[in-house]
Amino acid sequence: MPINIIIFELNKNLRHEIIRLLSAEASFALIGKIEDPDHYISNLRSKEPDIIILDLTSSTSTICHMINLLNQRMPNAKILIQSASHIESDIKKVIQAGAVGYILKHELRTYLVKAINDIFNGGAFMSPLITRKVLNLLQKETCQPLKYINTTDYKLTKKEQQIVGCFAQGQGYESTCFTLNIQYNTARKHISNIYKKMNVGSLTELVSKVHRENLHYS
Incomplete structure (x- = not known):
């Protein structure tokens, strides 16, 4: 045909x-x-x-x-x-x-x-x-460089993950509270829990660990 x-x-x-x-x-x-x-x-x-x-x-x-x-x-x-x-x-x-x-x-x-x-x-x-x-x-x-994503589970709550994500992006305490619409005292309680779960003692150490271990939180 x-x-x-x-x-x-x-x-x-x-x-x-x-x-x-x-x-x-x-x-x-x-x-x-x-x-x-x-x-x-x-x-x-x-x-x-x-x-x-x-x-x-x-x-x-x-x-x-x-x-x-x-x-x-x-x-x-x-x-x-x-x-x-x-x-x-x-x-x-x-x-x-x-x-x-x-x-x-x-x-x-x-x-x-x-x-x-x-x-x-x-x-x-x-x-x-x-x-x-x-x-x-x-x-x-569509093509982006492939990255290794660390799947380590620190058992953070959703709000704790959001806080870590803000810190990892370079935001400070006040900016993070504003972004997530939470009170400063509430944020402090979350941050205290984050430090314990991730075994860090300061914000600098926390951010360093997130980047070093290629953790992704948002």
């Missing part, structure tokens, strides 16, 4: 180039073209594409809206973005909207056929520069 493809490209010359590339592959069948972004859903109502190639020339919000609607109306179709933009925020938005591929316009001759085949076979595809951009995003947003 052929891979059924629909393209959305506003630039006439580039649209013809994409059609030429698709026509050279016997396993590809071009079943539709989106030339009017205002009526794309009605124009595609009877189509059953495997791959939809979307141009990111329109605003990112418009394309994301298109992706959402296409995914609702054609849940079996996979979205491949082709764009001149390699701005990280654009890439992030369309991938979050549901696109499973992203290639740059100047790389169509190199990667379009492979991208379509990879996506049709259950994978995803991004050209090397886009892959690098996605890795940059992941490293910025």
